[in-house]
Amino acid sequence: MVPMRVLFVSVALCAAFIVRPAAQPAPRRVSLVVTNATVVTMDAAARVVANGAVAIDGADIAAVDTAAAIARQFRSGQTIDARGQVVMPGLVNTHTHAPMVLYRGLADDLALMEWLEKYIFPAEAKTVSPAFVRAGTRLAALEMIQSGTTTFADMYYFEEEIARATRAAGLRAVLGQTIIQFPVADAKTPADALARADAFIAAFKGDPLITPAVAPHAMYTLDAATLRAARALSLRHGVPTLIHLAETRDEVQTSQQQHKMSPVAYLDSLGFFGPGVLAAHGVWVSEPEIALLQKHGVGVSHNPESNMKLASGTAPVPGYLKAGVALGLGTDGAASNNDLDMFEAMRVASLLHKLQTGDPRVVSAREALSMATIGGARALGMDKQIGSLEPGKRADLIVVGMRTARQTPLYDPISHLVYVTRGDDVQTTIVNGKVLMRDRKVVTLEEAAVVREAREWAATVRAAVAPTPR
Numbered sequence: 001m002v003p004m005r006v007l008f009v010s011v012a013l014c015a016a017f018i019v020r021p022a023a024q025p026a027p028r029r030v031s032l033v034v035t036n037a038t039v040v041t042m043d044a045a046a047r048v049v050a051n052g053a054v055a056i057d058g059a060d061i062a063a064v065d066t067a068a069a070i071a072r073q074f075r076s077g078q079t080i081d082a083r084g085q086v087v088m089p090g091l092v093n094t095h096t097h098a099p100m101v102l103y104r105g106l107a108d109d110l111a112l113m114e115w116l117e118k119y120i121f122p123a124e125a126k127t128v129s130p131a132f133v134r135a136g137t138r139l140a141a142l143e144m145i146q147s148g149t150t151t152f153a154d155m156y157y158f159e160e161e162i163a164r165a166t167r168a169a170g171l172r173a174v175l176g177q178t179i180i181q182f183p184v185a186d187a188k189t190p191a192d193a194l195a196r197a198d199a200f201i202a203a204f205k206g207d208p209l210i211t212p213a214v215a216p217h218a219m220y221t222l223d224a225a226t227l228r229a230a231r232a233l234s235l236r237h238g239v240p241t242l243i244h245l246a247e248t249r250d251e252v253q254t255s256q257q258q259h260k261m262s263p264v265a266y267l268d269s270l271g272f273f274g275p276g277v278l279a280a281h282g283v284w285v286s287e288p289e290i291a292l293l294q295k296h297g298v299g300v301s302h303n304p305e306s307n308m309k310l311a312s313g314t315a316p317v318p319g320y321l322k323a324g325v326a327l328g329l330g331t332d333g334a335a336s337n338n339d340l341d342m343f344e345a346m347r348v349a350s351l352l353h354k355l356q357t358g359d360p361r362v363v364s365a366r367e368a369l370s371m372a373t374i375g376g377a378r379a380l381g382m383d384k385q386i387g388s389l390e391p392g393k394r395a396d397l398i399v400v401g402m403r404t405a406r407q408t409p410l411y412d413p414i415s416h417l418v419y420v421t422r423g424d425d426v427q428t429t430i431v432n433g434k435v436l437m438r439d440r441k442v443v444t445l446e447e448a449a450v451v452r453e454a455r456e457w458a459a460t461v462r463a464a465v466a467p468t469p470r
């Protein structure tokens, strides 16, 4: 017979043995782990995890922690070892016209109206078609994947073609069907354009990657009735409204002459502003107007390179930041930039405002990086889904190499991301949990074919703007 005390001890040992596995649960299976990196989360606490890792489960981020903690908690069939690299949220380009990459470098160093009227409008009139837009979007998507952009906001024509090409490339996008007063390639009248936008929204609403939107071009290219109808259409569907706003002095003068009001005051008088509106440029905006945009929850897209190249002016970015406006960064179309590199946009934004204000403390590296990630997400009303690396958000992230001569030594990753990094330093791009580029090899697009197709289109574009032989 076993003595009572021994029996008690054995039972206790047995219980301890049985209980232990429950206290340390079996590692959870996930689809992908990116590990051994410096993880720049861009979360509210501005957390940077040295020797960190991100666990991805399907389309979502499961956890962000130290590499050791992630290794304890998760098992994955696929692991990306990002040693010596930075893992950060994918970049959010809040304003572009993707297919315009096919006009890249077509005409530079011209005044805005000459540039538009002699080159861009004639080229668009003769070349924009569904096939052109498809080829342009594929080229833009390739460039964006290669330079770390994972979400972009677009305003152009044949937006359903852009949506299909974007989805095939695996990128996330807010795509606005353009509404404009004069006849364009995909609509003869504003009513046609509105009907097109309506059908486009119905076709793509609920898509995991594509957020359809309405894009009334600007207050100076649309009458009041069409501006109101465009806004009403987006409100009816609960989708964003994308518009150019207060980009140039000319626009302000035209608005003053026609309406005796600034562009911001005019749109406000129409009841246009509210959450879900993204205003591109916002260059000529006064301090009370900044407060008005903030009050209405309007997002603003700052496009420093386009504003500088076209000499449009300097947007009051320190004022937007101070007022707490949801502020994102954009490249604008490649015809006025001339690329889609958001790292360059961050650097230029930071430098421009230091020079403009005479204060090197404004638009810090962290603020520029924030504009390109969580700020852009907020401006697009998508900050619950994207813009930072946090559990439950979509797995949109990039791996940035940090070992080139240009990036050595490395004291502060935030400083390097803004002041020395280029799009080409991006090694791996992941959107919605899917790897679109790994170690510089794009997997969703055939690089050589995309570039060849774009070169072929260039011949058509060149012919469109060449003087007609007499």
Ligand SMILES: [Zn+2]
Pocket (backbone or CB within 6 Å): 095, 096, 097, 244, 280, 332, 333
């Ligand atoms: Zn634009």
